[in-house]
Amino acid sequence: MPAWDTVEAVQQVYPTTDAVVDSDPVDVYHGDLRPAPGTRPWVLMNMIASVDGATAVDGVSEGLGGPADRRMLGTLRGLADVILVGAETVRAEDYRLPRLPDDRVAVLRATSGRPPRPRLAVVSASLSLDTGSALFTSAESSDQPPLVYTSTAASADRRSALARVAELVDCGDGERVDLRRVLADLHDRGAAVVLAEGGPSLNQQLVAAGLVDELNLTVSPLLAGGTAARILSGPDLAAPVRLRLDRVLADDGFLFCRYLFA
Numbered sequence: 001m002p003a004w005d006t007v008e009a010v011q012q013v014y015p016t017t018d019a020v021v022d023s024d025p026v027d028v029y030h031g032d033l034r035p036a037p038g039t040r041p042w043v044l045m046n047m048i049a050s051v052d053g054a055t056a057v058d059g060v061s062e063g064l065g066g067p068a069d070r071r072m073l074g075t076l077r078g079l080a081d082v083i084l085v086g087a088e089t090v091r092a093e094d095y096r097l098p099r100l101p102d103d104r105v106a107v108l109r110a111t112s113g114r115p116p117r118p119r120l121a122v123v124s125a126s127l128s129l130d131t132g133s134a135l136f137t138s139a140e141s142s143d144q145p146p147l148v149y150t151s152t153a154a155s156a157d158r159r160s161a162l163a164r165v166a167e168l169v170d171c172g173d174g175e176r177v178d179l180r181r182v183l184a185d186l187h188d189r190g191a192a193v194v195l196a197e198g199g200p201s202l203n204q205q206l207v208a209a210g211l212v213d214e215l216n217l218t219v220s221p222l223l224a225g226g227t228a229a230r231i232l233s234g235p236d237l238a239a240p241v242r243l244r245l246d247r248v249l250a251d252d253g254f255l256f257c258r259y260l261f262a
């Protein structure tokens with residue numbers, strides 16, 4: 001047992017003991033460096049969870065969020081070239097293209113030569129995706145069609161239906177899409193930052209394969225109970241992955257924790 005006078009001080013991050021600094025999250029997050037790690041884009045995983053770790057209430061994440069969280073989501077989407085998402089999240093949440101920014105994010109994207117909003121990329125082996133859903137029908141002229149990463153095993157009927165509304169890319173020969181190949185393809189298309197928006201089973205695979213560089217975890221000030229998945233869901237990792245806490249912001253009771261990998 002250390003003597004009391006040798007115990008190291010802890011850091012109080014909220015509320016701050018100095019004057020509270022109010023920052024625009026756009027300034028904070030758009031000022032971070034995200035260098036491409038080799039032949040794939042920087043992968044930023046963003047998830048919201050309740051204090052007890054639930055990632056959904058009644059099967060969707062909406063009940064965990066609020067205006068502060070939506071503002072952060074808009075900020076992160078603003079710095080992404082591509083949003084990568086698993087097909088079950090698309091089905092459960094009736095996924096749509098991100099809102100077109102009408103604020104400083106729009107100006108930042110335009111001045112850096114990016115389209116107004118990121119491109120959507122969905123991972124699906126089954127291709128059970130509704131071609132009439134808003135994800136595929138609400139594009140503006142500035143949008144490229146969503147990418148759908150699948151495998152050669154997908155049914156020919158579904159392939160031809162989806163090919164009318166999306167760009168299909170084969171990145172697997174059996175039931176599984178190879179996520180390394182997905183990220184290599186996105187890199188070849190010029191994507192520098194990929195925002196991985198879940199769900200937990202896609203997250204687990206990305207982390208297990210060592211393909212994530214940054215985690216933004218929003219802790220919602222709720223206890224949800226229930227059996228909803230945690231932010232990673234799937235087989236055990238070979239070993240727990242050590243993260244480095246880079247920053248914590250707070251707004252309206254939500255904590256926005258930025259962690260970096262390795």
Ligand SMILES: NC(=O)c1ccc[n+]([C@@H]2O[C@H](COP(=O)([O-])OP(=O)(O)OC[C@H]3O[C@@H](n4cnc5c(N)ncnc54)[C@H](OP(=O)(O)O)[C@@H]3O)[C@@H](O)[C@H]2O)c1
Nearest residue numbers: 047048060086087088089124125126177198199200201202
């Ligand atoms: N709290 C949050 O921030 C947050 C964020 C996102 C989602 N969610 C919640 O998470 C839940 C959905 O997550 P989930 O973990 O069940 O599913 P998911 O990760 O969104 O999607 C899983 C599906 O993606 C496809 N997929 C993933 N990896 C694949 C691979 N390597 N090869 C081929 N296909 C692959 C498969 O689609 P097919 O079945 O089409 O083959 C699979 O069934 C929902 O309740 C949603 O509301 C929460």
